[in-house]
Amino acid sequence: MIILGIDPGLSVTGYGIIEVVDHKARCRAYGGIYNRSKDAGIAEKLEKIYREIRAVVSQHRPAHCAIEEVFFHENVNTAIVMGHARGVAMLAVQQSNVEIFEYAAREIKMSTAGSGAASKQQVQAMVKNLLGLPELPRPQDAADALAVALCHFHRLKFRGLKASRR
Numbered sequence: 001m002i003i004l005g006i007d008p009g010l011s012v013t014g015y016g017i018i019e020v021v022d023h024k025a026r027c028r029a030y031g032g033i034y035n036r037s038k039d040a041g042i043a044e045k046l047e048k049i050y051r052e053i054r055a056v057v058s059q060h061r062p063a064h065c066a067i068e069e070v071f072f073h074e075n076v077n078t079a080i081v082m083g084h085a086r087g088v089a090m091l092a093v094q095q096s097n098v099e100i101f102e103y104a105a106r107e108i109k110m111s112t113a114g115s116g117a118a119s120k121q122q123v124q125a126m127v128k129n130l131l132g133l134p135e136l137p138r139p140q141d142a143a144d145a146l147a148v149a150l151c152h153f154h155r156l157k158f159r160g161l162k163a164s165r166r
Contacts, residue, residue, distance in 0.1 A: 001156075002028065004062035004093070005149030007055070007141045008086040010042070011035055011113050013049050017060045018131070018149045027131040028060060031158025032144040040083070053092035065093045066152035067162045068144075069102045103151050108144075111151040123147050 003025075007014035016030040033052045035045040057065075067090060070083055093100055106116035113126045124143040126138050130150060137143040 001064070002060055002062040003152050004060065004065045004098070005145040005147065005152070006067045006089050006144075007144035007148060008049075008067065008089050009141060010045055010049075010081045010085045012086060012139055012141045013053070013089060013116060014139060015053065015056050016137070016141070016142055016146030017056070017062065018146065018151050018153060020153055021154075023157065025150060027132065027133060027137075027146065029056075030137050030146055031067065032139040032141050042084065046084055048102045049085055050088040050092045054096070054134075055088050057096045057098060058094055062098055064152060065090075065098050065100045065156060066148045067102055068108060068148055069104050071105050076149075099153075101152055105149060108147050111154045112147040120144070127153065141160045155163035 001020045003018050003020065005016040005018070010033070013033040015032070015033070017028040018025045019028050033049055034049055045085050051153050067086065070079070070086065090100055109118040109123055110116040112130065115123045120140055124140060127146045127150065131146065137146055
């Protein structure tokens with residue numbers, strides 16, 4: 001089974017692909033979709049996320065996609081923009097008929113680092129260890145995306161398929 005994890009963001013959307021063979025996860029690919037141009041408008045950035053997620057799905061053909069749920073953010077504008085990035089990523093996946101599962105940030109951290117309050121650096125180090133990677137996955141957003149995919153794998157492995165589908 002191939003699982004796509006997505007960490008949505010307007011500046012950088014991370015993605016991570018894991019493959020489960022004989023009840024063990026291994027990393028197939030990871031990376032970031034960068035939108036750091038100050039000249040590009042929000043619609044242009046969202047279109048790039050959509051296009052590149054579609055390409056990742058087309059190349060790797062995941063059975064499932066796991067994505068982080070929307071979280072509370074003090075800055076309402078930031079939360080809205082994050083929601084836009086998340087929405088186009090989900091649309092890109094849904095149009096390829098891939099099942100989407102959502103996880104809270106605390107559950108992702110608990111699943112990978114053993115604590116719902118783990119730091120980004122702790123999650124990144126645990127992703128490296130769990131997947132046997134030679135170095136820390138970068139960008140950080142890709143490490144987070146791999147953590148989301150691992151969280152889904154752990155849910156499937158230990159609790160059965162009862163994740164929140166969308």
